[in-house]
Amino acid sequence: MTVLLRLSAGPIGWAVAFCLIYGLHGVGCAHGWDRIELPGGDAQRIVLAAAWLACLAATLALALYLSRDRSTPLGRAVLATGWTGFAATLVTFVPLLAVPTCV
Amino acid sequence: MKALQLHHELTAIWRTEPGWRGHLRSVNHSDIGKRFIVAAFVFFAIGGVLAMLIRAQLATPRSAFVGPEVYNQLFTMHGSIMMFLFAIPMFEGLTMYLLPKMLGARDLAFPRLSALGWWCYLFGGTIIVLAMLAGVAPNAGWFLYPPLSGRTYTPGINSDVWLLGVTFVEISAMCAAIEIAVSILKLRAPGMRLDRMPIFAWYMLATAGMMIFGFPPLILGSILLEVERAFGWPFFDPALGGSPLLWQHLFWLFGHPEVYIIFLPAAGAVSTILPVMARARLLGYGAIIAAIMALAFLSFGLWVHHMFTTGIPHMALGFFSAASALVAVPTAVQIFAWLGTLWSGRPQMKLPMLYLIGFFIVFVLGGLTGVMLAMVPFDAQAHDTAFVTAHLHYVLVGGFVFPMLAAAYYWLPHVTGRQRVMRIGEAAFWLIFIGFNLTFFMMHLTGLLGMPRRIDTYPEGMGWTALNLLSSIGGFLQAFGFALFLIDVVLQIGLGRVHRRNPWGATTLEWAMATPAPAYNFASLATVTDREPLSTQPDLGVRLARGEGLLAVARNGWRETMVIDMTTGAPEHVAILPGNSWLPITTAAMLGGFFLSMLAGLYAVAPLFLPMVAWLGWRWAWTNGYHEDVGPLDAGHGYRLPPSFEAERTTGWWGSVLALGASATLFTALLFGYAFLWTIAPNWPPPRLIAPSLAVPALASAGAALSVVTARQGRIAAALGGQAAIVVALVLLLWWAPAPTGHAYAATSAAIAAYGIFHAGTAMLILAFVAARARAGFHSPARSGEVRIARLWSDHGAAAGAFCAILLVVPGWLA
Ligand SMILES: [Cu+2]
Numbered sequence: 063m064t065v066l067l068r069l070s071a072g073p074i075g076w077a078v079a080f081c082l083i084y085g086l087h088g089v090g091c092a093h094g095w096d097r098i099e100l101p102g103g104d105a106q107r108i109v110l111a112a113a114w115l116a117c118l119a120a121t122l123a124l125a126l127y128l129s130r131d132r133s134t135p136l137g138r139a140v141l142a143t144g145w146t147g148f149a150a151t152l153v154t155f156v157p158l159l160a161v162p163t164c165v
Numbered sequence: 166m167k168a169l170q171l172h173h174e175l176t177a178i179w180r181t182e183p184g185w186r187g188h189l190r191s192v193n194h195s196d197i198g199k200r201f202i203v204a205a206f207v208f209f210a211i212g213g214v215l216a217m218l219i220r221a222q223l224a225t226p227r228s229a230f231v232g233p234e235v236y237n238q239l240f241t242m243h244g245s246i247m248m249f250l251f252a253i254p255m256f257e258g259l260t261m262y263l264l265p266k267m268l269g270a271r272d273l274a275f276p277r278l279s280a281l282g283w284w285c286y287l288f289g290g291t292i293i294v295l296a297m298l299a300g301v302a303p304n305a306g307w308f309l310y311p312p313l314s315g316r317t318y319t320p321g322i323n324s325d326v327w328l329l330g331v332t333f334v335e336i337s338a339m340c341a342a343i344e345i346a347v348s349i350l351k352l353r354a355p356g357m358r359l360d361r362m363p364i365f366a367w368y369m370l371a372t373a374g375m376m377i378f379g380f381p382p383l384i385l386g387s388i389l390l391e392v393e394r395a396f397g398w399p400f401f402d403p404a405l406g407g408s409p410l411l412w413q414h415l416f417w418l419f420g421h422p423e424v425y426i427i428f429l430p431a432a433g434a435v436s437t438i439l440p441v442m443a444r445a446r447l448l449g450y451g452a453i454i455a456a457i458m459a460l461a462f463l464s465f466g467l468w469v470h471h472m473f474t475t476g477i478p479h480m481a482l483g484f485f486s487a488a489s490a491l492v493a494v495p496t497a498v499q500i501f502a503w504l505g506t507l508w509s510g511r512p513q514m515k516l517p518m519l520y521l522i523g524f525f526i527v528f529v530l531g532g533l534t535g536v537m538l539a540m541v542p543f544d545a546q547a548h549d550t551a552f553v554t555a556h557l558h559y560v561l562v563g564g565f566v567f568p569m570l571a572a573a574y575y576w577l578p579h580v581t582g583r584q585r586v587m588r589i590g591e592a593a594f595w596l597i598f599i600g601f602n603l604t605f606f607m608m609h610l611t612g613l614l615g616m617p618r619r620i621d622t623y624p625e626g627m628g629w630t631a632l633n634l635l636s637s638i639g640g641f642l643q644a645f646g647f648a649l650f651l652i653d654v655v656l657q658i659g660l661g662r663v664h665r666r667n668p669w670g671a672t673t674l675e676w677a678m679a680t681p682a683p684a685y686n687f688a689s690l691a692t693v694t695d696r697e698p699l700s701t702q703p704d705l706g707v708r709l710a711r712g713e714g715l716l717a718v719a720r721n722g723w724r725e726t727m728v729i730d731m732t733t734g735a736p737e738h739v740a741i742l743p744g745n746s747w748l749p750i751t752t753a754a755m756l757g758g759f760f761l762s763m764l765a766g767l768y769a770v771a772p773l774f775l776p777m778v779a780w781l782g783w784r785w786a787w788t789n790g791y792h793e794d795v796g797p798l799d800a801g802h803g804y805r806l807p808p809s810f811e812a813e814r815t816t817g818w819w820g821s822v823l824a825l826g827a828s829a830t831l832f833t834a835l836l837f838g839y840a841f842l843w844t845i846a847p848n849w850p851p852p853r854l855i856a857p858s859l860a861v862p863a864l865a866s867a868g869a870a871l872s873v874v875t876a877r878q879g880r881i882a883a884a885l886g887g888q889a890a891i892v893v894a895l896v897l898l899l900w901w902a903p904a905p906t907g908h909a910y911a912a913t914s915a916a917i918a919a920y921g922i923f924h925a926g927t928a929m930l931i932l933a934f935v936a937a938r939a940r941a942g943f944h945s946p947a948r949s950g951e952v953r954i955a956r957l958w959s960d961h962g963a964a965a966g967a968f969c970a971i972l973l974v975v976p977g978w979l980a
Contacts, residue, residue, distance in 0.1 A: 065359055065732055069454070073462030080466045080484070087481055092844040135451030136360045142455035146495075150463060153491050157483025164478045 068128060068140045072147025075124050079117035079151045086113055091164035106163045114155045121148040168711045171688050174719035179271070179684035182745060190745040192276035194261050195682055197283050199580065201258025205251050208290060210647075212246035215239050217644055220604070224637035226625045236621035237304035238323075242297050244307025248423070249331050250290045252565055256430035257282070257341040259572060260369050262580070264345065266675035266682065267363050269354025269691045269698075271726040272742050274347040274816040275340075277749050277785065282337035282344070284753030289333030292760070296326040303327035306619065308416050309390070311401040311409045316394050322764060328391040329760045335384055336756065342376035343823045345369050347816050351728050351737075354674065355715060356693040358734040363673045363696070364447060367454050368433025371461040372426055377823055378465070379422035381831035386415035389838070389916065395768060398905045398912035400838070406909035408846040410475060411838050417468035418834065425464040427561065429457065431568035432499060435521060438575045439503055441671045442518040445510025449502040450696070456495035456502075463492045473544045482541050489539035496532060500525075515669075516590045520571035523598045524563055531559025534609070549619075552612025555605045562601060570597070570650065577654065578668050582680040583661025589653040596646030603639025607632040666706060672697035677706035689714030689801065690727050693734070715801045727800070728809065728816060738812035739798050743788060752781045783934060789817070790943045790951060807947075815950040821957050832920055832965065836972075839913045850980075851910035853903045857977030865894035865921075865970030869963035872928070876959050879952070881936040884959055888932065891925040891966030898973060914973050921969030928962030931955045 090096065090106040098105035128144030131137035181191040191197070219239050222230045231239065261279055265272055273279055296302050303323050305314035314324040349370045353362065389400045390412060399405035401412050440447040447453070469477060469485040503525075512518060534556040538544050547553060574590060611632045616623065623629055667676040677699060678686055689712045695701055708714065716725050716739065724742040729735060759774035790810045797805035809815050843849060868890025875883035895918045905915040935955040938944060944952065 069458050070462070073459060077462055077465065080488075084481065084484060087478070087484075088841075088844055091478055134360060136454070137451075139451040139455040139458070142452065143458045146455065146459045146463075150459075150488070150491055154466065154484055154487045156487055157480050161480045161483045162478075163480050 065136055065140070069136070069143050071124060071128060071140075072121070072144040073150070075117075075121040075147040076150040076154070079114075079121065080154065082117065083110060083113050083155060086110060087163070096164045104163065107158070110155075110158055110163070114151075114158055117151050117155075118148070121151045124148070168688065171712045171717060171719065172683065172710075175685040175688060176683065178719055178722055178724055178744075181684060187745075189750050190747055192280045192743065192745055192749065193684055194265050194273045194276065194279060195684070195686075197276075197279045198258045198260070198262025200283055201254050201261060201286070203258075204287060204290070205255035205258055206651075208246050208250035208294075209255070210651075211294060212243050212251055213644060213647060215243040215246070217640060219243060220637040220640035222621060223623075223633050225634065226623050226627075226630055228622055231621070233621045234304065237619075238297065238300075238302040240619055241303045241306055241309075241327075242293075245293070245303060245327060245331065247561075248307060248427075249334050250286075250293065252427045252561070253338055254286055254290075254334075255569060256372075256427065256565075257338070257345075259434070259569070259576075260345055260430060261341070263576065263675055264348055264366065264369060265352065265726075266678065266686055267365060267673050268349065268352060269357065269674045269677075269687065269693065270348070270352040271686045271690075272724065273344050274352050274740070275344050275820060276724075277743055277746055278340045278344050278820075280746070280749035281752055282340035284750050285340070285756060286334050286337040288753055288757040289330050289337075289760070292333065292757075292764070293326060293330040296322075296330070301326065308420065309412075310416075311390060311393075311412050314390065315401065316397075322766075325391065325394060325764050328387045328394070329764050332384055332387045332391075333756065333760045335380055335387075338376055338380055339384075339824075339827060342373045342380070343820050343827075346373035346377065346823055347819045349373070350731050351816050351819060352726060352740065353729050353734060354691045354693045354698075355727055355729055355736045356734045357729070359732055360450075361693055361696045361734070364436045364450065364453060365433040365673075367457055368429045368436065371457045372429045372433075375422050375426050375429070375461050375464070377827045378830050379419050379426060381827050382415045382834040383419035385831045385834045385838075386412055386419075389415075391763070392916075393912075395763070395766075396906070398915070399909050400842075400912055400916075402909070403847050405907070406842060406846055406848045406851060407912075408842055408909075410472070410845070411841055413472050413475065414468070414841065415834060415838065417471045418465075420471065421468040422464045424560065424564075425460055428564040429460065431524075431565045431572075434568045434572040434575075435503060435524065436499070437673065438517050438571055439521055440506050440510070441575075441669050442515060442521065443507050443510030443512045444670075445506050446697070447502070448505040448509060449498075452498055453502050456498040459495040460492065463488060463495070467492060470539055470544070473541050474548045479541075486539055486541050490536055493532060493536050500529065516585070516594070517571040517575040519591065519594050520567050520574065523594065524567035524571065527559055527563030527567060527598075527601065529563075531556060531561075531563045535560060547612060549617055550612035551608040551616045551618055554618050555608035555612060558601075558605045558608075562605075570594075573650075573654065575669065576675075577657060578664055579675060579680050579682070581658050581661060582663055583657055584664045584668070585653065586656045586660050586662075587653075589649050589656070593646045593649035593653060596642050596649060598646075600639045600642030600644075600646055604636045604643060605639075607636045607639070611636070667699070672699040674698055674705075677709060679706075679710070685724075687714065688712055689717035691715075692802070715804065717801055718799070720798075723808075725798075727806075728812070736800065736804050736806055738807045738809055738815075739800060740809045740816060741791075746788075748781060748785050748788075752778060752785070755781060779930060783930070786934060786951075787938070790938070790948065792942050794945055794947045810950060811947045812950060813953075815954070818950065818954050818957070821954050825957060825961050828924070828961070835913070835916060835920060839917065842909050842913060846909060848908075849910070851903070851908040854910070854977045854980055855898065855902045855914060855973050857974050857980075858898070858901065861894045861898045862967070862971045862974055864897075865891045866967045868894065868925075869967035872959055872963045876932070876956050881932050881939070885929055885932045885936070888925045888929045888959065888962055888966070891963065891970070892922055892929070894970050895922045895925070895966060898970060902973075917969050917973060921966040924958075924962040925966040926962075928959040931958045 096104045096106035125144040125148040129141045181187040222228050349366050392398050399407045401407045401409045466488040470489045611629045616629045688710050728737050728740045755774050755777040762771040800806045868887040872884045872887030899918050903911040905912040
């Protein structure tokens with residue numbers, strides 16, 4: 063059971079990040095956070111970027127934690143899915159850097 | 166001689182009764198699996214005929230073959246049948262037939278549940294097809310978007326046929342998902358640790374998990390849309406605070422994972438067949454497991470790529486676009502693992518291999534157009550054109566039909582025990598392969614030339630004429646190919662020569678038995694020490710038949726198989742599986758009565774069927790268990806293991822956990838809908854909120870606390886009272902709430918309350934059952950598994966009920 067949890071942990075980390083950031087995006091657009099100007103950009107983008115950085119840190123820590131055992135095929139699979147969680151979190155939210163938020 | 170005697174004794178216990186009784190009562194996984202496969206092929210043929218009618222209509226411009234109304238039914242039914250009545254049931258059937266054999270077990274974990282699934286599938290599918298013959302088939306597209314599918318634009322029962330029929334069929338998918346997951350986790354050969362499981366089991370474990378989390382949003386959406394159509398609760402009506410986009414979210418939240426739910430079992434077949442054809446070990450077992458897990462999760466984050474043109478903010482589109490492109494990576498990992506396996510071996514060009522090559526070519530092309538469509542600007546251009554139709558057929562036919570044809574040729578000798586007669590299969594392959602590419606490659610081009618999907622006719626002079634004619638010719642070539650395939654299969658069943666065991670030289674356990682398989686699969690159960698049992702122990706089948714393995718006994722008329730520890734594969738207890746029964750078919754018939762009376766608009770009659778279902782469920786559970794302690798059983802090789810009714814964690818417990826997981830997913834989807842409408846939909850806030858009463862949440866929470874505490878102390882009556890308090894609280898809340906027909910807020914709130922009431926009510930039923938069982942002597946300190954299962958349901962009912970009661974009054978408090 064625990065090995066199944068470890069195999070799923072990385073992608074679950076990404077899924078949590080996805081729900082959080084996509085949810086924040088929807089709420090922010092509904093409440094007009096993108097129209098609040100703050101130093102460094104609009105409030106919407108700053109909130110989302112902060113959430114992204116936090117998720118990146120969390121999934122990175124998770125990936126490092128899951129990379130300890132490389133001796134067995136399942137151990138290596140856990141390592142791979144752990145890093146998948148981090149890489150997916152990195153790639154999925156790249157649009158944050160460039161795309162307009164609520165248009 | 167012992168082998169023959171054991172065979173006779175086990176057959177007497179496991180056999181399917183002769184004649185009609187056998188057809189109606191069998192719960193054997195081989196029977197049920199074969200039925201699923203045959204029925205799915207019949208539906209495939211029906212869907213194929215519809216496709217031919219579509220291609221006949223589009224072969225020439227300004228065709229007068231069928232009118233627009235019939236054409237709408239044709240493409241809606243083609244899509245719906247291929248998805249819900251062919252693809253899903255086909256892999257379910259293949260899995261039900263194969264899985265226990267591959268895992269070294271005698272049956273699946275819940276044999277009657279597979280039978281129930283079969284009957285629900287058969288009845289639901291029949292309703293849908295009969296509706297088509299009556300001319301009232303669904304006609305709003307296979308995704309049934311409101312408002313087109315709503316009362317206003319589809320006043321007849323066409324949409325109801327889809328909503329009710331498909332939901333009926335989805336019951337079988339949920340049964341199968343739970344069945345498959347628990348069987349893989351718990352019913353394996355001793356010693357088969359997780360990292361020794363056949364790769365097919367990994368694929369199916371991921372698929373089953375995806376079904377448990379992927380289907381509930383669709384089931385929820387179908388319930389909501391049917392309730393909107395039947396009773397006017399405005400979930401999807403923007404004038405009253407609903408949103409048609411909510412349907413699209415719920416539908417595609419199911420619909421995209423669905424693509425992978427279909428692809429993964431097929432990929433599992435590829436990963437099983439390919440190494441055998443290549444005479445090599447599968448390369449990258451661990452990497453493939455990682456890819457499967459990545460796919461299983463990532464594919465849930467892509468659903469909005471079906472909604473790129475609905476006006477969602479660009480940044481959100483960017484997230485989904487990136488995730489959609491990303492999902493190609495784990496798919497590519499598998500492709501490279503397969504190519505590497507071929508490279509490292511000495512491939513034989515046998516017939517299954519030919520179909521695998523067809524799979525490679527077609528599926529990779531489909532994947533590439535998939536990455537194109539994942540890019541928002543390209544999708545905006547190609548959206549709703551024949552290009553998308555072409556892409557999805559490359560993915561689904563490439564990713565599912567070709568592997569299934571390979572699987573058919575690979576495992577047919579196992580099912581029939583016979584060899585192929587003539588080389589018709591090769592001719593069938595070339596007809597299908599050429600016909601397919603002719604049909605759908607051209608559709609990429611017609612799509613890029615601007616031809617929309619779902620149009621029933623087009624004028625000359627658009628430049629689409631020749632391409633469409635070629636597509637239609639290709640379509641008919643394909644149809645001939647599939648007809649040849651069918652002839653080939655029938656010939657093999659009827660005329661094939663009996664072959665030796667394991668004709669392919671495979672290494673997985675399903676070949677360690679006589680073919681066709683005996684009803685009990687293995688006369689005794691294997692102990693496994695590595696991933697390819699038949700390569701290290703080539704005589705395993707014979708030794709098992711001689712009774713040299715575990716559980717080589719026929720005692721008490723019990724259907725016994727081994728339950729193991731999930732991770733280590735150590736024997737844990739002996740499952741005593743139920744025998745043939747009327748319960749599955751009668752339960753499905755009662756459910757059918759419910760769905761049919763809903764369809765007929767007899768809304769007062771429909772609920773009468775539900776107590777019948779509950780009563781049958783009670784009978785169902787009553788036949789489990791045992792009325793006295795028997796103590797550990799001799800399992801052979803020195804093992805003494807408790808029977809399942811004296812085990813701590815039964816398969817039933819795991820099945821309940823998964824069922825509740827599915828239910829919780831449905832509830833989460835409902836909460837998503839509530840939040841989505843609240844933030845996105847027009848005409849909010851609603852005219853009146855639910856009164857911020859304190860009494861309702863207080864009563865529900867007190868009931869929940871009472872139930873949770875007293876269930877642990879074994880005071881069942883008090884726990885029952887706690888659940889009753891929850892029901893009362895939520896009914897009062899509904900009573901005082903604004904009418905659900907007035908606004909989407911009231912409708913979603915009522916749906917949330919209904920969820921709480923349903924689960925607290927179910928908990929009451931289960932607690933009452935446990936009380937009755939205790940009085941009838943079915944419980945003892947050793948036989949307490951049932952009580953543990955009841956507690957799961959009762960705790961869930963308590964938590965859900967209290968949460969609903971609190972959640973629904975919060976908006977009133979805040980206002
Ligand atoms: Cu998709």
